[in-house]
Amino acid sequence: MPAPSAFARDLYDAVIVGGGHNGLVAAAYLARSGKSVLVLERLGHTGGAAVSTRPFAGVDARLSRYSYLVSLLPRKIVDDLGLDFAVRKRTVSSYTPTVRDGRPGGLLIGGGRDRTAASFRQLTGSDAEFAAWEAFYDTTRRVAERVFPTLTEPLPTEAALRERIGDDEAWRMLFEEPIGVAVEDRFGDDLVRGVVLTDALIGTFADAHDPSLAQNRCFLYHVIGQGTGDWDVPVGGMGALTDALARAARAAGAEIVTGHEVTAIRTDGTEAEVAYVTSEAPGTVAARHVLVNASPQALAELVGDRPPEPAEGAQLKVNMLLKRLPRLRDSAVDPREAFAGTFHIAEGYGQLATVYAEAARGELPAVPPSEIYCHSLTDPSILGPGLAAQGYQTLTLFGLHTPARLFADDHDKAREHLLAATLAELDAHLDEPIADCLALDAEGRPCIEAKTPLDLEHDLRLPGGNIFHRALAFPYGDGSTGRWGVGTGLANVLLCGAGAVRGGGVSGIPGHNAAMAVLGR
Numbered sequence: 001m002p003a004p005s006a007f008a009r010d011l012y013d014a015v016i017v018g019g020g021h022n023g024l025v026a027a028a029y030l031a032r033s034g035k036s037v038l039v040l041e042r043l044g045h046t047g048g049a050a051v052s053t054r055p056f057a058g059v060d061a062r063l064s065r066y067s068y069l070v071s072l073l074p075r076k077i078v079d080d081l082g083l084d085f086a087v088r089k090r091t092v093s094s095y096t097p098t099v100r101d102g103r104p105g106g107l108l109i110g111g112g113r114d115r116t117a118a119s120f121r122q123l124t125g126s127d128a129e130f131a132a133w134e135a136f137y138d139t140t141r142r143v144a145e146r147v148f149p150t151l152t153e154p155l156p157t158e159a160a161l162r163e164r165i166g167d168d169e170a171w172r173m174l175f176e177e178p179i180g181v182a183v184e185d186r187f188g189d190d191l192v193r194g195v196v197l198t199d200a201l202i203g204t205f206a207d208a209h210d211p212s213l214a215q216n217r218c219f220l221y222h223v224i225g226q227g228t229g230d231w232d233v234p235v236g237g238m239g240a241l242t243d244a245l246a247r248a249a250r251a252a253g254a255e256i257v258t259g260h261e262v263t264a265i266r267t268d269g270t271e272a273e274v275a276y277v278t279s280e281a282p283g284t285v286a287a288r289h290v291l292v293n294a295s296p297q298a299l300a301e302l303v304g305d306r307p308p309e310p311a312e313g314a315q316l317k318v319n320m321l322l323k324r325l326p327r328l329r330d331s332a333v334d335p336r337e338a339f340a341g342t343f344h345i346a347e348g349y350g351q352l353a354t355v356y357a358e359a360a361r362g363e364l365p366a367v368p369p370s371e372i373y374c375h376s377l378t379d380p381s382i383l384g385p386g387l388a389a390q391g392y393q394t395l396t397l398f399g400l401h402t403p404a405r406l407f408a409d410d411h412d413k414a415r416e417h418l419l420a421a422t423l424a425e426l427d428a429h430l431d432e433p434i435a436d437c438l439a440l441d442a443e444g445r446p447c448i449e450a451k452t453p454l455d456l457e458h459d460l461r462l463p464g465g466n467i468f469h470r471a472l473a474f475p476y477g478d479g480s481t482g483r484w485g486v487g488t489g490l491a492n493v494l495l496c497g498a499g500a501v502r503g504g505g506v507s508g509i510p511g512h513n514a515a516m517a518v519l520g521r
Contacts, residue, residue: 007038007255007257007285008036008255009036010285010286011271011285011286011287011288012036012037012038012285012286012287012288013030013035013036013037013287013288013289013518014026014027014030014035014036014037014038014287014288014289014290014291014518015037015038015039015040015272015274015285015287015289015290015291016037016038016039016040016290016291016292016293016496017040017262017265017274017290017291017292017293017294017302018039018040018041018042018048018262018292018293018294018497019039019040019041019043019045019046019047019048019246019256019258019293020046020047020048020049020050020242020293020497021047021048021050021241021242021245021506021508021511022293022496022497022498022503022507022508022509022510022511022514023039023041023048023291023293023496023497023511024039024046024242024245024246024248024249024256024511025077025081025245025508025511025512025515026291026293026496026511026512026514026515026518027039027249027254027256027511028081028245028248028249028252028254029080029081029511029512029515029516029519030254030515030518030519031249031252031253031254032081032252033515033519035518035519036253037249037253037254037255038254038255038257038285038287039249039254039255039256039257040257040260040261040262040274040276040285041256041257041258041259041260042258042259042260042261042262042461043258043259044258044259045258046242046246046256046258047238047239047242047243047246048242048293048460049066049067049456049460049462049467049506050064050066050067050238050239050241050242050506051064051065051066051238051239051242052064052065052236052237052238052239052240052382053065053239055319055449056321056439056441056445056447056449057441057442057443057445058441058442058443059321059387059439059441059442059447060383060384060386060387061321061382061383061384061387061392061394061447062236062237062239062382062383063237063319063321063375063382063394063396064234064237064238064239064375064382064396065319065451066238066317066451066456066460066467067238067467067505067506068238068373068375068396068398069231069232069233069234069373069506070087070231070232070233070234070238070241070506071222071225071226071229071230071231071232071505072151072221072224072225072504072505072506072507072509073241073506073507073508074148074151074152074226074507074508074509074512075226076152077152077508077509077512081245081248082248083241083244083245083248084244084247085234085235085240085241085244086234086235087232087233087234087235088232088233088235088378088379089230089232089233089378090110090231090232090233090340090341090373090378091110091111091337091340091341091378092108092109092110092111092337092338092340092341093109093110093341093342094107094108094109094110094195094341094342094343094344095107095108095109095110095333095337095338095339095341095342095343095344096191096194096195096343096344096347097328097329097330097338097343097344097345097429098123098191098348099329100123104328104329104330104331104429105122105123105330105332106119106123106330106333106338106429107119107120107123107191107192107195108333108337108338109195109341110337110340110341111337116130117130120133120192123189123191123192124188124189124192128188129187129188129189129192132186132187133187133192135186136182136186136187136196137223137229139167139169139170139173140170140174140223140224140229141223141227141228141229142165142167142170143165143167143170143174143220143223143224144223144224144225144226144227144228144229145227146164146165146166147161147164147165147220147224147475148224148225148226148227149227150164150475151475151502151507151509152509152512152513154483154484155475155476155477155481155482155483155484155485155501155502155513156475156476156477157476157477157478158474158476158478160476161475161476162175174216174219174220175213175216175220175474178208178209178210178211178213178215178216179197179200179208179213179215179216179219180197180207180208180209180215181209183196183197183208183349184208190348190349190350191348191349193348193349194344194347194348194349194350194351194352195344195347197215197347197349197352198344198347198352198369198371198400199218199219199222199223200215200216200218200219200222201215201218201352201400201401202218202222202315202398202400203218203313203314203315203466203467203468204217204218204314204468204471204472205312205314205356205359205401205403206218206356207353207356208349208352208353212471214471214472217471217472217473217474218472220474220475221472221504221505231342233375233378233379234379235379235381236379236381236382237375237379237382238506241506245508259278259279260276260277260278261276261277261278262274262275262276262302263275263276263277263282263302264302264303264304265290265292265302265303265493266303267290267303267490267491267492267493269490269491269492270288270491270492271286271287271288271492272286272287272288272289272290272492272493273285273286273287274286274287274290287492288492289492289493289494289518290492290493290494291494291495291496291511291514291515291518292488292493292494292495292496292497293496293497293510293511294461294497295310295461295462295463295466295469295470295497295498295499296308296469296470296495296499297310297463298461298463299488299493299495299499303488303490303493307463308470310463310464310466310470311463311464311466311468311470311471312403312404312405312453312464312465312466313403313404313453313456313457313462313464313465313466313467314359314400314401314402314403314404314453315398315399315400315402315453315465315467316368316370316397316398316399316402316415316418316419316422316450316451316452317396317397317398317399317450317451317456318370318395318396318397318398318399318419318422318448318449318450318451319394319395319396319397319448319449320394320395320396320397320434320438320447320448321387321392321393321394321395321438321439321447321448322392322393322394322395322434322437322438322439322447323390323391323392323437323438323439324391324392324393324437325339325374325393325437326430326431326432326433326434326436326437327430327431327432328429328430328431329429329430329431330429331431336377339372339373339374339377339393339395340373340374340377340378341373342371342372342373343371343372343373344369344371345369345370345371345372345422345425345426345429346367346368346369346370346425347369347370347371347400351367351369352369352400352401354367355367355368355369355400355401356401358401359401359402359403359406362405362406363406364402364406364414364417364418364421365401365402365418365421366421367421367425368399368400368401368402368418368421368422368425369399369400369401369425370397370398370399370400370422370425370426371397371398371400372395372396372397372398372426373395373396374393374394374395374396375394375396376388376392376393376394377393382394387439392439397422397426399418399422402418402452402453403453404452404453404454404457404464404465406418407452407453407454408454411452411454414452415450415452415455418450418452419448419450423435452465453465453466467498467504468498468499468503468504468505469497469498469499469503469504470499472503472504473501473502475501475502477501481500481501482517483517484513484514484516484517485500485501485502485510485513486500486501486510486513486514486517487517494514494517494518495510495514496510496511496513496514496515497510498510500513500514
């Protein structure tokens with residue numbers, strides 16, 4: 001027999017399945033509107049992939065273990081919910097090291113327009129690429145200014161969004177033609193082309209010319225945040241956001257319980273029964289609405305439907321703690337600048353195409369591409385006072401084109417091989433091995449951990465390790481997912497996780513939109 005309910009009531013206006021950031025956003029909005037809300041979280045803590053942890057034994061460094069930068073979170077949500085949460089701008093956008101004519105150099109983007117222009121000129125020998133860069137990103141910025149505000153509005157149709165953008169060339173470039181066409185038409189330098197393309201490949205396994213346009217959708221979401229495309233550092237780490245959301249939800253009256261795994265949802269369209277299990281016993285609770293902050297696959301299983309095929313993830317996430325930043329072979333650049341923004345490794349345009357082809361054949365990349373940034377340069381608060389005083393720094397590495405299929409046969413061996421190859425590519429641009437800079441934990445082990453798509457599937461139940469839950473969708477609809485893009489075909493069951501239309505990334509947008517759907521706004 002199910003255990004007696006330990007909740008405040010037997011029937012809630014909304015039961016939210018999953019306490020990740022989107023579920024907490026929905027809970028806070030609904031509770032602030034006077035609705036009774038219960039959040040059921042499987043794990044022993046809230047936050048999902050947006051958490052901060054101390055992964056290294058005995059070391060006071062609180063790292064954003066999975067998701068790590070903020071772009072898509074609208075200021076509207078922060079203000080509406082009164083969140084005690086802030087972000088900081090990075091002083092440098094990116095640095096991409098290279099070796100040309102036997103000499104180390106690189107492309108530094110940041111530090112002012114003149115400095116960026118000079119870096120382009122030094123790399124390419126003219127001002128043409130910088131002019132193309134400015135023109136290209138002027139276009140994406142205009143699109144961002146028009147598209148980003150729509151993400152927290154009722155879902156527009158394709159025609160309405162196109163009219164709002166009001167630029168046929170930009171629409172064709174981003175929504176109709178593979179992004180590789182625009183990159184090759186506008187830029188001539190292989191390194192510059194690669195830097196542009198990387199935003200289309202974050203967690204997305206696709207070629208620049210993939211006819212599915214999966215790369216275009218990924219690119220779009222990476223350049224529209226805040227209407228500027230800026231990627232900012234969360235002060236206190238990503239866990240600071242979800243902690244603030246949990247506080248806001250509870251302060252508004254929402255109940256949040258952990259260690260409660262939802263096993264089924266049964267609904268007649270008006271009232272639903274949510275079954276769950278704890279370490280002690282199973283139970284049920286009734287709800288007028290159920291919001292599922294989990295993948296579309298999990299939703300299908302909960303309601304008894306056949307789950308869709310997962311879209312596999314394709315990334316390697318590596319967290320490191322260093323005793324000091326490494327010296328660079330390019331002595332003209334200060335490591336504190338190079339690592340303050342996105343440090344691109346082996347991400348030339350030709351290299352990205354080669355690695356995609358290797359991985360598509362089922363081979364681990366010989367020259368794995370990745371990008372790194374140092375959170376603690378912008379926000380030292382994630383380090384304990386002792387570490388900060390000694391000059392310790394964090395490094396977050398995100399590897400591309402490593403689909404889940406590559407780890408299916410011997411996961412641990414493949415992960416070890418890929419990590420070694422990735423660090424070797426980083427070492428090629430350093431004046432000292434990265435291993436010499438790694439801090440040691442309380443047991444004398446190097447402070448480094450790597451997470452593959454299969455690790456994310458195991459740790460967070462992301463199908464195929466896909467960080468977006470499924471392939472991203474363009475931010476418009478045809479009515480099939482309802483007015484807010486969160487409908488499921490069941491009248492009182494909504495999808496409020498990253499798999500909703502306009503989901504993906506740390507945004508809170510699906511949570512906001514699901515709450516608006518419940519409230520009838």
